[in-house]
Amino acid sequence: EDQVTQSPEALRLQEGESSSLNCSYTVSGLRGLFWYRQDPGKGPEFLFTLYSAGEEKEKERLKATLTKKESFLHITAPKPEDSATYLCAVRRENSGYSTLTFGKGTMLLVSP
Amino acid sequence: GAVVSQHPSWVICKSGTSVKIECRSLDFQATTMFWYRQFPKQSLMLMATSNEGSKATYEQGVEKDKFLINHASLTLSTLTVTSAHPEDSSFYICSARVRWGDGGNTIYFGEGSWLTVV
Numbered sequence: 380e381d382q383v384t385q386s387p388e389a390l391r392l393q394e395g396e397s398s399s400l401n402c403s404y405t406v407s408g409l410r411g412l413f414w415y416r417q418d419p420g421k422g423p424e425f426l427f428t429l430y431s432a433g434e435e436k437e438k439e440r441l442k443a444t445l446t447k448k449e450s451f452l453h454i455t456a457p458k459p460e461d462s463a464t465y466l467c468a469v470r471r472e473n474s475g476y477s478t479l480t481f482g483k484g485t486m487l488l489v490s491p
Numbered sequence: 492g493a494v495v496s497q498h499p500s501w502v503i504c505k506s507g508t509s510v511k512i513e514c515r516s517l518d519f520q521a522t523t524m525f526w527y528r529q530f531p532k533q534s535l536m537l538m539a540t541s542n543e544g545s546k547a548t549y550e551q552g553v554e555k556d557k558f559l560i561n562h563a564s565l566t567l568s569t570l571t572v573t574s575a576h577p578e579d580s581s582f583y584i585c586s587a588r589v590r591w592g593d594g595g596n597t598i599y600f601g602e603g604s605w606l607t608v609v
Contacts, residue, residue: 413598422497422584422600423535430595466534470598479525479586479598483534 381406385467385482392457392489400452400485402467412450413479414443415466423466426452457489494518495587497601504575504608511571512604514585520565521587525598526558529582541568575608582606 384403392398404412411430415423427436429445436443440461442453452465464484471478494517504510514524522543527535539560540548547560557579559571568587572579584603590596 411596415600420582420603420605422495422603423586425597425599428595428597468535478537478540479535480537481534 381469381471381480383467383469383480383482385465385485387485388483389486390488392454392487394458394489394491395456397453397455397457399454400465400467400487402450402452402482403448404450404467404469404482405448406469406471406480408471409469411470412445413468413470414441414450414452415468417464417466417484419464426465454487457487459489459491462487462489495521495585495599495601497585497604499604500602501605502607504606506576506608507574509571509573510575510606511569512583512585512606514568514570514587514601516566516587519587519589521568521589522565523588524562524568525586525588526560526568526570527584527586529584529603531582535584538570543568572606575606577608580606580608 382405386401411428414426417423427443432447434445440455444451464486466484468479468481496515498513524541526538529535538553541560541562543562549555562568582603586598586600588598
């Protein structure tokens with residue numbers, strides 16, 4: 380059974396204090412690992428897709444990396460507007476169609 | 492970037508009535524759309540995969556007669572919650588997959604629809 384575990388559940392940072400969020404996964408036939416940002420009461424906003432171990436992607440203060448067992452979302456010098464819940468999901472092919480399995484998310488709060 | 496739009500953003504309905512939520516892909520064609528449900532402080536749970544021109548594929552435990560999905564065109568999927576009850580109150584989110592020319596794909600989400608059944 381596919382499993383996606385995110386840690387920590389919640390993280391509080393001071394503005395400018397860099398940190399990393401973790402996403403550990405077990406899935407057969409990984410067809411992509413996705414990172415999303417979700418603000419309260421809103422749908423998830425796409426950030427990155429990673430396909431293979433060793434791959435890295437960056438966007439502004441965020442950088443996502445992938446290994447065969449986990450992915451990290453590094454946040455460099457965060458700002459209060461980075462506060463949100465960050466979701467990790469894995470995609471696999473199953474019986475001809477693909478599904479996403481989500482982790483429970485990490486709620487990030489960045490204080491000024 | 493690709494945009495997925497949901498309507499309505501929020502709806503309140505009486506117990507026993509039905510309510511329809513629309514999911515549109517605004518600047519791309521989506522042969523496959525997905526419907527999720529999310530409870531407060533919980534992760535997204537996939538309800539069903541909506542396939543254009545064919546029947547939806549429901550996840551285990553999701554009642555297909557209660558959550559009717561129609562994907563009549565390449566840009567529109569609808570979720571109808573029939574005979575709604577208070578326990579159906581939740582945040583419903585749709586998503587659609589874009590297949591890029593280089594073989595990659597991205598799944599974009601709508602803004603979500605809050606359903607409250609009173």
